[in-house]
């Protein structure tokens with residue numbers, strides 16, 4: 006960026022090109038409309054000292070003088086600070102312009118067509134005589150001025166006479182009315198909050214001198230970049246812009262595993278709302294202040310026993326940082342929750358943190374897009390996700406454009422998968438990047454402490470430490486006061502209230518959770534019982550839980566049993582359940598009028614263990630889950646946890662058998678895109694959604710060595726056999742509607758492994774094998790259009806596929822001449838988004854490479870992508886050395902960045918001749934072609950293809966085909982002689 010500098014004598018000169026934001030001094034920036042080319046002072050004029058007689062020089066003089074008045078020595082003007090004859094410089098300027106406006110200390114808008122009479126006296130009837138000019142000003146009709154209005158935090162308006170008219174804030178209402186831009190955007194809210202269409206509408210009625218600029222002037226507003234091509238026309242430029250926006254949106258959509266902002270809101274709501282007086286103590290705490298104010302303190306670890314209020318404290322800290330941090334700073338956070346499969350692992354933490362970061366600074370998505378553009382969603386989900394995400398995260402943290410950033414992670418102890426990796430990552434990153442500060446919380450845990458290795462850059466804040474206990478106790482007292490103010494039973498009796506307060510303060514022992522549990526009891530008590538309740542309640546949390554459990558056991562026979570059922574299901578399931586899911590899985594009484602109400606009533610009988618929000622049931626606290634699954638497990642699971650899994654499995658099968666049928670969402674159109682499917686209300690899958698996704702997991706959790714029942718289920722003619730025969734295709738449709746097709750693929754593989762080798766299940770084994778081929782082969786089509794389960798999936802399955810035969814009735818009748826299919830499945834198991842390849846000697850893994858400069862390592866049986874490696878060269882042949890650490894290519898040797906040495910050593914691969922003529926006869930398909938009937942897309946048709954690369958191991962062969970796909974084939978099932 007080149008700036009103009011005003012010397013003491015009033016002369017202007019250009020600085021050298023300043024590279025890197027940190028080298029740029031505070032500066033003012035001008036926003037204006039351009040006159041005729043000959044009127045504007047150019048870069049050449051400035052370097053040659055000419056142009057002073059041009060009309061445009063007035064603007065330069067104005068900007069320089071105004072900057073001087075505002076104590077700024079430097080300023081920037083687009084007419085003369087960019088060398089437009091240099092394409093590289095011009096495209097760099099277009100790329101950076103939004104940032105330059107945003108970073109300016111002041112932005113002056115010079116309005117040549119707005120006049121403010123110099124001797125205008127204050128006229129109470131017309132205090133702003135220039136306002137009518139403002140409404141008509143050309144400045145509001147130009148394209149580039151849109152970002153100049155939105156990017157800077159301070160925008161001041163000046164008349165032709167250089168008189169200050171007001172700023173973006175004082176003129177907010179008028180600007181909003183003139184431009185139609187929401188006030189929130191004018192106030193500086195992140196533009197990513199506004200939909201793409203809304204942002205596009207802001208430029209609709211604006212013009213640019215060069216037609217393509219209409220699109221290019223939006224780059225900063227969408228935080229994307231395309232290089233300018235000033236010959237492509239408006240349509241071309243907008244097409245490229247939209248492509249880029251769509252890729253950005255898709256990337257963010259795939260990254261999404263949860264929106265931590267929603268999690269925060271949900272947590273606050275389920276915990277009864279956040280109380281300021283109970284967290285504000287942290288702002289006065291010296292450890293916290295040191296972390297906040299000292300550049301060197303980059304990591305703060307807040308630790309404390311269960312229920313000490315760490316999570317709520319973090320919610321408070323997030324709110325306070327949001328208010329106090331610089332506008333340009335980023336704040337990202339994540340709440341781990343052990344009970345929710347989605348958010349209890351290290352990969353999810355990185356995904357969640359990244360999600361909020363790129364939401365605030367979308368340009369950083371470029372780091373994700375480098376990998377995402379070819380790996381797509383698998384980047385975040387395959388076995389290599391951690392490696393890829395940590396690399397992306399590191400690149401973002403090193404990006405010079407990253408603003409100062411706060412990263413906050415709650416409940417590390419609830420990160421069930423890969424916690425050590427996460428801890429090492431946090432330690433490493435917090436010590437290298439000075440612009441990034443971390444806060445993490447956890448329970449007191451020696452392993453976490455050891456791993457965090459807190460040195461000079463880190464601070465430990467223990468809630469149990471003597472210096473802090475007074476502050477925490479006061480915070481708990483404030484919480485008690487707040488809770489008591491809501492206890493209507495004792496409002497009229499001050500003496501009683503004081504007594505209750507005093508007793509609670511004495512027993513709470515600085516534990517918020519204790520107070521909140523006791524309060525639930527007190528709310529149920531009459532005024533004369535309140536003191537007795539308090540006397541009876543134990544001090545320790547565990548004892549409180551024991552007391553709650555005792556009460557459940559003392560309920561009338563059936564009620565107690567219902568509570569036990571509900572609690573056991575909640576503990577044994579993989580994610581929080583909807584009331585309807587809980588109703589069926591707990592097998593609650595049938596004779597109820599309103600399922601949600603009845604289930605909620607039973608949930609309430611479970612004392613304070615559970616809570617309901619938006620019809621979903623949550624366990625009140627992780628410590629309650631710990632208690633129920635450990636100390637109370639003999640009460641909750643009298644027949645062991647396996648029995649709970651058995652119940653969930655068999656009730657799942659029952660509910661699915663009842664509810665699954667063709668076209669559950671009444672989509673009707675066969676190619677109805679899955680992305681456009683909206684969940685109907687009431688949702689026919691509300692009760693069976695969980696079952697569809699997890700029934701096989703619970704079958705496996707039930708265990709192999711179980712009772713006869715288990716055998717009955719697994720044998721020919723058993724319940725699984727019947728379910729597969731009657732409902733398999735509807736189950737696939739349901740999986741697609743639940744966006745869980747990939748989970749279905751791994752589940753059916755799990756089922757196949759479970760029944761493998763059983764002598765009494767030979768027909769079932771055959772059926773499941775067929776079902777597995779079916780789902781793998783047609784996954785793409787069904788995933789994208791749920792009803793393709795009944796069309797292309799059936800029509801393009803082998804004539805003697807058991808699944809096809811069982812669901813013959815579902816085949817489309819309008820196809821009179823059906824494609825001639827093989828009798829049995831072809832050699833193709835599935836298509837992988839891949840490349841050219843080599844198999845591991847044990848046939849377990851397949852490595853592939855392609856022109857997109859990546860190498861992928863696949864699990865050959867599930868088709869899961871295990872690793873995606875970025876490479877610098879275009880590869881044709883690949884192989885691994887014996888240790889698996891180096892990948893040899895025809896072009897060079899590449900270091901594989903693998904975090905998992907053990908898996909790498911399995912990958913000893915050999916390359917077969919890609920030109921081997923013996924494979925040439927294979928005719929399989931790769932591209933997806935739709936058959937259209939009456940302009941409705943009806944079915945997906947695999948087309949002809951040419952094999953490009955192939956590799957073979959044992960009786961499995963991999964074939965690379967056009968458009969970067971890989972087919973994995975079993976030669977056993979074909980007639981090919983190889």
Ligand SMILES: Nc1ncnc2c1ncn2[C@@H]1O[C@H](COP(=O)(O)OP(=O)(O)OP(=O)(O)O)[C@@H](O)[C@H]1O
Pocket residue numbers: 276277278279280281283284309310311312313314315316317318321416447448484517518521626627628
């Ligand atoms: N500032 C606050 N405002 C309102 N309620 C609070 C506040 N702090 C704590 N609480 C109450 O105390 C309970 C326990 O707090 P929290 O869940 O934050 O504890 P924790 O230390 O994170 O526990 P754990 O480490 O076991 O998960 C909350 O469910 C809530 O009811």
